[in-house]
Amino acid sequence: MKHGEADVLIVGAGVAGLAAAHALMQHGKEVIVLEARERVGGRLLRHAIAPDCWIDLGGQWLGPTQERAYALAQRLQLTLFPTYTEGESLVYFGGQARRYAGTIPKLGILPLLDFGSAIAKLDKMAHQVPLDAPWKAPLAACWDSMTFASWIEQSLRTRVGRWGLKLFSEAVFAAEPFEFSLLHALFYIHSGGGVERLSNTRGGAQQDRFAEGAQSLALRLAEPLGARVQLNQPVRQIRQHRESVSATTQSGAIYTARAVIVAVPPTLAGRIEYDPPLPPARDQLTQRLPNGSVIKCFAVYDRPFWRDYGLNGFVTSDLEPLHLVFDNSPPDGSCGILLGFMEGASARRMSAAGFEARRAATLQCLTRYFGERAAQPELYIDHDWSAETWSRGCYGAHFPPGAWTQFGHALRQPIGRIFWAGTETATRWMGYINGAIESGERAAQEVIEIL
């Protein structure tokens, strides 16, 4: 068996693991990063559709208050550019498309008041959820005993208003409102700075894109690490000894260090074998944090033709299966790219339906939104994150009812020489690139304190 030795092992070369590696190196610690895939970046993955023209098959956006992510992008000299928002958006509801400017679709005054008052309530409740300990919210027991869907059912009166929050749930959690608790919804809203901050393009979490693709964050972070990043090394077992910890990979290679940071999603962390076994609370936590379901679908055209009609490419819709569309063209508009999302229940149906069915459904939806011109793209590509063995769902994990109050305390709690990172362990912007960076830096700090 080949051996490697360092001060700290890091499992997972996503942004969290690489940020941890970087922070540790800065403190003079030697690291080895063990990555299951043949590439770095985790849930960030770019794909070249032409020379120097990248699309992001995974995470892709930054937005205001994600300071750690912006700082890192700047340090790595990456180029950001705004998501295209010039012109009008579309809302497609009940078989009819409506254009609108700004952020508020024209769906009637009653639904608007209904939805607006629900958002105000959510934002207000969210502020009562402590980001480092959601289970300590004054009403945590009540909020964690019901699904977000039950709250919607109780709190909104209009069909359109309820649909708006279902869309919010799909777009932000890649899950349906019945899959996670109200407490989790509120924590996440607080973590991301409010419903609008999470939802919006300009001024929100979908504001800025990476010219070289978001994965370039990970690629540039990995560059100076060189051979410290070991690809194709899925960690199967982590063993704690009196003075050290070792990780055995699928190939039988054994790596040794004084601490290990596990920087993979909770479900995948739970699939590693630990010796001695993890305490019950930690193990049962990982049984309870499933990943969302999302398929990103790209239609590439010779040019962004919808802009000619004064449209910015943004669509929200109740038409199956493409409820959300963005203009995802390159910064120079040299070609036109529409990005459609299949999320939650739609993603599950269309994952099973297969590539050809997804292509057909996507183009059918896009044609309804943008006319016949949309039916004939030069290229169609999609990416189903639940089919990725080393992600098994995106954007991230969600907490079903009871998970936060019964097991949340075990989320970041180190166990001997094992420390936990990954965006699911972040307090601010959990589920986002910013949260991944926070988590890696926090775990690195914890390790430095005990080394």
Next chain:
Amino acid sequence: MKHGEADVLIVGAGVAGLAAAHALMQHGKEVIVLEARERVGGRLLRHAIAPDCWIDLGGQWLGPTQERAYALAQRLQLTLFPTYTEGESLVYFGGQARRYAGTIPKLGILPLLDFGSAIAKLDKMAHQVPLDAPWKAPLAACWDSMTFASWIEQSLRTRVGRWGLKLFSEAVFAAEPFEFSLLHALFYIHSGGGVERLSNTRGGAQQDRFAEGAQSLALRLAEPLGARVQLNQPVRQIRQHRESVSATTQSGAIYTARAVIVAVPPTLAGRIEYDPPLPPARDQLTQRLPNGSVIKCFAVYDRPFWRDYGLNGFVTSDLEPLHLVFDNSPPDGSCGILLGFMEGASARRMSAAGFEARRAATLQCLTRYFGERAAQPELYIDHDWSAETWSRGCYGAHFPPGAWTQFGHALRQPIGRIFWAGTETATRWMGYINGAIESGERAAQEVIEIL
């Protein structure tokens, strides 16, 4: 690497796996059963406290309509005897103990009506849930969008009535009512034949015990299999080939066959590596079926002294952490054993608190229920199933909101040469010994049809 070859591999030597092995052998198929532990029986585990005096640290009861289990017990010539029910039961609520005969504690007429009408509603709704496809219930979408706790909150008016259903949830699911969906509650109630059938001792699922311990079911099933059962062989990888399937265990041993039956709880099945990887729906299902939390606590006395006071040892209580107690003495009453359950939230707290705290808390509760005599047992033993690496919770898995409707179709669906057993895949008496037998026999039948 050591090799083994058979017609069918079976992962897990619990009752499900062993029942499958037995059924396959009867059809002339050769089997190898790969068991992670150093013993057979899975969630059945007996422990000798004296020569020929067994206590069940795991599952222990049979009851009416569990025909497969009774038939198997008879075929294996095991001795059953009734749980002790002579005399009065105790209900301890709000700091006060009350005695009562029969099954209905005296807690006031209003709570009684409230609770009774809730049970009637549940039983009626449960009948509308198809056991082989709960997601096809007419109101499945609605029932799966809310927690059982939300339904209780909406449907019961009295504190005592709500407490009764919380107790039901803990006793039957080892989980709190907010952890699983109303649809799952209804499926489970239908699967077990109604709320009373699930709850009762005489005439219900707690009616009969095994003189030699329930694990003797597995021990006797394993006997004729001899070396076909391979202990200490945790399966780490299952690989499908064109004409065969192979399983690699932790020690590196490789076993080959034409089909494999995976007969372990869903979470643990999800922790095995599959090549090729499992389809998204199957993988995401295993991310969503957490195990309950239960610690069985035994206090052993020289004799069942509570019987002298006309008590049968049965207690339901709101006192932390022991909400449920049974007389678990041997059939001849040669010593007295009280069995207390810590379940759901109580189990999690007391798992972290440690053995001494559990012992103290158990004896404190038993003293409140049965007087000072209970404070000095000859022996105290407990067993925390969430700490067992190869169970990671008991009694079984529960389905949080959305799991049945979004992923239930993947529960039993074979994938190539891989078939699924385990009590969680049963239609009748899911979560019970009877369900385990059904699941093993069903999976064996599926395999026979393709071999």
